[in-house]
Every structure is written in C-alpha cells, then in structure tokens.
Amino acid sequence: MRTTVGWQATGPTLRRAPLERRDLRPDDLAVRVDYCGVCHTDLHAVRAGAADGSGPRPLVPGHEFTGVVTETGTAVTRFRPGDPVAVGNIVDSCGTCAMCRIGQENFCHSFPTLTYGGTDRRDGSTTLGGYSREYVLGERFAYALPAALDPAAAAPLLCAGITVWEPLRALGAGPGTRVAVAGLGGLGHLAVKLAVALGADTSVISRSPDKAEDARRLGARELVVSTDPERLAAARERFDIVVDTVSAPHDLGAYLRLVALDGTLSHLGHLGPVTVETLDLLIGRKKLSSAGSGGRKGTAEMLAFCAEHGITADIELLPSARVNEALDRLDRGDVRHRFVLDLSDLDHSGLPDLGLSDPSDPDLRGPDRSGPQDPAAG
DSSP states (O other): OEEEEEEEEETTEEEEEEEEEOOOOTTEEEEEEEEEEEOHHHHHHHHHHHHHSOSOSSOOOOOOEEEEEEEEOTTOOSOOTTOEEEEOSEEEOOSOSHHHHTTOGGGOTTOOEETTTOBOTTTOOBOOOSSBSEEEEEGGGEEEOOTTSOHHHHGGGGTHHHHHHHHHHHTTOSTTOEEEEEOOSHHHHHHHHHHHHHTOEEEEEESOGGGHHHHHHHTOSEEEETTOHHHHHHTTTOEEEEEEOOOSOOOSHHHHTTEEEEEEEEEOSOOSOOOOOHHHHHTTTOEEEEOOSOOHHHHHHHHHHHHHHTOOOOEEEEEGGGHHHHHHHHHHTOOSSEEEEEGGGGGGSSSOOOSOOOTTOTTTOOOOOOSOOOTTOO
C-alpha cells in the first residue's frame, strides 16, 4: 500500500489524516493532487452522513481535481510522469454494458465506481476522494489537461462543467436557440459560459436582481428576476432550453412556464423528489429532462472546447487547511462561484514526509499559486 495525507470526515468536520492508496496496478496512474473543487455533493456527504450515519465511511470527499502524474503502471500508454491531468467523479465502470460501449460510463448499468464513497471493482475497498495529496486510478478515467487551462480554475470543469455540458449538447444549444440558466452558482455560471460559447442567446433566471451585472459579465443577454411576477409573465414561453441548476427544493412549474413550444427544462441542481403538474408539460408539448456528470467521450470534448474558448470556473482558491471554512461558507451560499482547495499545504502537514513532492523536479512542481483568485478570471 501507498501512504498519503488528506482530509477525512470525523463527524460534521474534516480532519487531516494519513490515508492509504493501493499499490499501482498495471493500468494505474499515481496523481499528485494539486487543486480540488468543493462541490455541494461534498457538503451533503459530510453533513448528512454525520447527522444520520448514512453515507460511506471512511469518507474523504473531492471529485473534481487536477494534478500531475507522478508514477505509472507497467501497462500505461497514454501518460507519463510529469503530465498534467484532470479527474472527475467517476474512476471506473463495467466497460461492457450498452452505456459504456457508447462512451456514457456515467450511466453504466452496473453503476460507475465513484471517485469517493464508491466500491472498487477489483478489491471491494471504499474509494477515497481528491481532498488528498495523492490519488491512484486507472488511466481510462484520467484526462489530459490542456495547457491552455489554468489547473486551479479548471478543476470544477470535471464535475460542474461536465454536468451542464452534456445536456446543453444533447438539447442542441447553439446559434438560433434561446437558453436560460436558473441559478448562478457553481453549475449555473459555467452553464452560462458554455451556452454563450456555443452561440446560444443566453439569459439568467435568478431570485436576486443584484445578479444582473454578474450575468452580463458572464455573457448573458439579460436577467429574469424570478421573484418579480411581471418579469416572469413577460418571459413566458420564451426559451427553447431552461437549465435548472438550483440546488434547493423548488417548484418546477414556474420554470416550465418559461419553456417555449416543444422546448425542454433540464433539471440538474436538486437531486431530491420533485412534483410536476402534468398541465405544465401538456401546454406547449414541453419536455422535462435531467442529466448527471458525463462519460469519457463527452468529458474529453468539453475540455477541448473549454481550452479553445478560454472557459474555466470563477473560483476562490483556499489552502486545503481551510476546508471546513469552505464547507461552512458553501452551506451559507457565500461563494462566487466555486471554492477550490490548494492541496500543496499537505506537503507541510506535520505528518511524516511521504515523498510526494520533490521541489527540485520541474516536471513534478506545480505552479506557485496562493490566495484568492479574481472572480473575473477565466
């Protein structure tokens, strides 16, 4: 076994702890994790699991990260030490079902192996996530990180980005389509950037009129204030696609009424039960869809598209020692638009030197990054 350092759940908070990773299999990569995004799923896993005992244990969150390959197994052909890579929320799948065969491993019929809280298909161990200095995974689910993308701001693309990219592509967002994005958080702001880059006429739906300037900065044409009945009425049946990224329970009817004839509401943000009035779908032949994460083919395409168009997340970069602060602030909605953890502080964790970082090796040395990033960057 290999030993690394990471942030493990102990009740409702995370504490620094030594972690074990498997020895490399022939098709494995060892990745030094440099930057890991903080997702609402992480918050839920830590807090809900502590409250009712549900969820995986041990728990090390983190499923959108970038880093550098430090070692490869004997059968690896796509990567070598020093290569920058990105990893999302899936690290394995059966590889043989109908979904896997078409590159939609996220819908694997036997369920994909998740980056944390999953069950390894070979040894049955619980997967531990990217809030750690090293991760070991099969090369199939690692992606080459384009040089054009800042590695810290690119990390959220591997969950938030791909989650909105796949439905935008599947629903045909592009020139001649009208797209509205409900919510302007981690998923929503990337949905706006991607829809705009695809050529769609893009708007934002938000409860707060204060988001208008932010929406315009991201490229949206207008802000529809969902708490203003007159603005909602004026936007009735205006949009071909409404991408719903709101993470809290809410009424879908208000958004369905904004969908045009034969248009689609793509419900992405809240994964709990929803209630839909049939008439809201019937009037206008409207469709309700959803999506989750993405397959290998779509993830690679998204990264190439983002590199071509200069799209990354707007982030606040924090040293990983402030992970509990990040979770608290995320719970309060106090973030624009995604927290990303810098894991380099784990090299000086006070735990034994684990040999994960050699500052004299330029191929394995990450960029010097510290402090919050400009929210306008990316």
